[in-house]
Amino acid sequence: MTSTTQTSRPQAFPVNWPARLGWIALTLYALYAASTLDISWARLVRGIDQGATLLARMFPPNTAEDKLELIATGIFESLQIAVLATFFGILLSLPLGFAAARNLAPGWLSTAARGLIAVCRSFHPVIVSILFVKAVGFGALAGILALIVSTMGFVAKLFAEVVEELDPKPVEAVRATGASFLNVLVMAVMPQVMARFVGLTVYQFDSNLRNSTMVGIVGGGGIGAPLFTAYQRFDYDVVLTILLIIIALIMLCEFASARIRRVFQ
Amino acid sequence: MSPSDLSLEGRKWERFTPTERFARTAIYLITAMAVIWSLRTIDIIPEFLYDAPEQTADLFKRMWPFDWAFYPAAIHSALIETFHIATLGTILAIVMALPLSFLAARNFTKNPILRWLAQFIFVSSRSVNSLIWALLFVAVFGPGALAGVFSIAVRSIGFVGKLFGEALEEARPGPIEALEATGAPRSMILAKGYWPQVEPAFWSIALLRWDINIRESAVLGLVGAGGIGVALDAALNNLYWDQVGLILAVIFTVVVITEIVTSYLRSRIL
Amino acid sequence: MSAPRPMLAEPVLSVRALRKEYQPGKPVLKDISLDFAPEGVTAIIGPSGTGKSTLIRCINRLVDPTAGDILLKGENLARLTGRDLRNARRRIGMVFQEYNLVERLSVMENILSGRLGYVSPWRAFLRKFPQADIDRAFALLDAVGLGSDFATRRADKLSGGQRQRVGIARAIMQEPALILADEPTSSLDPKTSVEIMELMGEIAKTRAIPIIINIHNVELAKRYASRIVGMTGGNVVFDGPPEALEKHHLSEIYGGEDWQ
Structure with missing residues (x-):
């Protein structure tokens, strides 16, 4: 136990100098970065003060009928964006995922598909929304298209992994019975991938719902627009109402997706 | 979603129990309804779509050169x-x-x-x-x-x-x-x-x-x-x-x- | 049971000068020629890596042979492609070492998979198999010693022996002219291995389906096969009834000489 490169293990407790140095370096970096960002006690204290004012202005949440009506419209649009983006995104992700799977697709195809997936994944949905707002104008369509792109980036990547993990043995057995390609797909491939696929889909729906509340800030439709307006007009009580509704909706969705996942095991 | 027309002498086989089948059918139906509802009621302004290709081309033309x-x-x-x-x-x-x-x-x-x-x-x-x-x-x-x-x-x-x-x-x-x-x-x-x-x-x-x-x-x-x-x-x-x-x-x-x-x-x- | 050689009946399967090279110039099968009678169990024995599995897989074209002919009732499988090949495969059942069941499907669905050569994808998707098939599948569940209680159990909940019984039922479900079995007992304990071999022998006899079995265990082969084919290094070095298999044959097959 003389070597300092030993990592810490429960049975012997040597001083782990590289790890300790790493922690010190990280702390020094954090202090340096904080200093460049003009983070000072004074600002933090003032911030806490401001925060208190903000909270005071948020409570109680605004439940005026006209506001709720506006919020309902926005929430429904967010839901619609999430539903359609998930639906079409998944539809496009399926072929893309198969094309990206190295065990099925020829090399050039899987490389190309992986490249496309990487591009889809690299841009934040908000950035993609900005581009689509320019291309197809303000409104829900831009948001839907943006979320389709991020759905493809996530679902196609993971679906390709699911396909790559496919057990070839039952596929071989079903092929040996003289089954056609489609029948092999239906009886040997689908049962293997279905549960994971449903899991991915409901997860992505949750994620799209979260993001659909945000694309409105850049003009992509949904609850984001009324939220941003209320924010800019300092109607913080309306902001709180919207936030609470979003949180409730997402909790509900997470609950539902857990249930759906169980049905498909 | 499973064979239902059974001859009397045939032993019954169904893929799912009634509860499973109900749950699955319900999920499929709700999904379908959600998609249809969203498609029919979503507010999309078709006029914006006509010039989308030009707008997109314009976007890229203006971007390059950086x-x-x-x-x-x-x-x-x-x-x-x-x-x-x-x-x-x-x-x-x-x-x-x-x-x-x-x-x-x-x-x-x-x-x-x-x-x-x-x-x-x-x-x-x-x-x-x-x-x-x-x-x-x-x-x-x-x-x-x-x-x-x-x-x-x-x-x-x-x-x-x-x-x-x-x-x-x-x-x-x-x-x-x-x-x-x-x-x-x-x-x-x-x-x-x-x-x-x-x-x-x-x-x-x-x-x-x-x-x-x-x-x-x-x-x-x-x-x-x-x-x-x-x-x-x-x-x-x-x-x-x-x-x-x-x-x-x-x-x-x-x-x-x-x-x-x-x-x-x-x-x-x- | 009559001795398989000399051939009395027309062979159900003839393999002629079958050659397989995974890498050019390194044949795994060196121009194998064999005829198989339309009845009885044929055991192919030999050390691992000797091409037994490749031979079996060449017969139903899960592996494409490099050269040679495979005649199933006169039809040359080596030349078939697409739909014709699939139609030919329907007549050959296959049993695998690791059962190769679809784990997440029920026993019934796995057995019905044997009918996939006859069912449209849409019906397969909805699991709308003809009632006659379902009846037959139930009868097979009994015949392989599982019973209809197993129909709705998921394949991943079964023991190895039970899985192999399902695998066998799936193969019979095809109403095949021939069953190929690739090391069907190698993943099983000795007692279950005997049970499975017993079952295969019984099927060959009562259903008059010829079975070709790759098998490691010489004792089991001698006990249940009516014909033994000994392979080593991609060649057939013994072919005859089990009684004719002597010690010196075995040492030739399994390493009286050094095989790589």
Whole structure:
């Protein structure tokens, strides 16, 4: 136990100098970065003060009928964006995922598909929304298209992994019975991938719902627009109402997706 | 969804029990209805669609060639700031999430109300988008990177806390009981019993979140929370598409490099 | 049971000068020629890596042979492609070492998979198999010693022996002219291996389906096969009834000489 490169293990407790140095370096970096960002006690204290004012202005949440009506419209649009983006995104992700799977697709195809997936994944949905707002104008369509792109980036990547993990043995057995390609797909491939696929889909729906509340800030439709307006007009009580509704909706969705996942095991 | 027309002498076989079939049919139906409802009621302005191809072509034409001079002038410092926001935000998130994850872990907290409270904080943190958190923190701290750091941190609490709490729950009791048997103090048990077991998960979660936060911190500037998004917002408002193009290319490069680095590090850890 | 050689009846399967090279110039099968009678169990024995499995897989074209002919009732499978090949495969059942069941499907669905050569994808998707097939599948569940209670159990909940019984039922479900079995007992314990071989022998006899079995265990082969083919290094070095298999044959097959 003389070597300092030993990592810490429960049975012997040597001083782990590289790890300790790493922690010190990280702390020094954090202090340096904080200093460049003009983070000072004074600002933090003032911030806490401001925060208190903000909270005071948020409570109680605004439940005026006209506001709720506006919020309902926005929430429904967010839901619609999430539903359609998930639906079409998944539809496009399926072929893309198969094309990206190295065990099925020829090399050039899987490389190309992986490249496309990487591009889809690299841009934040908000950035993609900005581009689509320019291309197809303000409104829900831009948001839907943006979320389709991020759905493809996530679902196609993971679906390709699911396909790559496919057990070839039952596929071989079903092929040996003289089954056609489609029948092999239906009886040997689908049962293997279905549960994971449903899991991915409901997860992505949750994620799209979260993001659909945000694309409105850049003009992509949904609850984001009324939220941003209320924010800019300092109607913080309306902001709180919207936030609470979003949180409730997402909790509900997470609950539902857990249930759906169980049905498909 | 299963063979139903059975001859009398045939033994019945159905793929699903009635409950399973009902659940599946219900899910399919609800999905179909949701899609149809969304398609029929969504508000899409078709007039905007006619010139979409031209608009898109125009977009790319205006982007190229990039305004390279803009990189040293404004992008570079904004990029460094974005990096700081993501990193500091991740560190702050970990600092705040760790105590909560102990609160959420079954083997540390017996009180279900406390566990539920921790879970509630996690869900709230994850439900609200980083951009929306940024709005709130800009209102608190004023525009700038500080708001960015806090929005990244608060948004990440749920992710880090939930996953680290699960890692704690999965820790094997063997080494911990061995330490408890020697009468080691609680801090010793944590440091020598739990930490070695959860350390790989910890770094893996931290890197994964950091990777996500690099992406997220790039857009926070759109609502004034600092970083490269501020430059993007300015370029967009001024319709300087050649600058927008360059910023997007820079973000793309950084995100790809981050992903390569984190996935390499994660593969070393796990 | 009559001795398989000399051939009395027309062979159900003739393999002629079958050659397989995974890498050019390194044949795994060196121009194998064999005839198989339309009844009885033929056991192919030999050390691992000797091409037994490749031979079996060449017969139903899960592996494409490099050269040679495979005549199933006169039809040359080596030349078939697409639909014709699939139609030919319907007449050859196959049993695998690791059962190769679809783990997440029920036993019934796995057995019905044997009919996939006859069912449209849409019907397969809805699991709308003809009632006659379902009746037959139930009868087979009894015949392989599982019973209809197993129909709705998921394949991943079964023991190895039970899985192999399902695998056998799936093969019979095809109403095949021939069953190929690739090391069907190698993943099973000795007692279950005997039970499975017993079952295969019984099927060959009562259903008059010829079975070709790759098998490691010489004792089991001698006990249940009416003909033994010994392979080593891609060649057939013994072919005859089990009684004719002597010690010196075995040492030739299994390493009286050094095989790579």
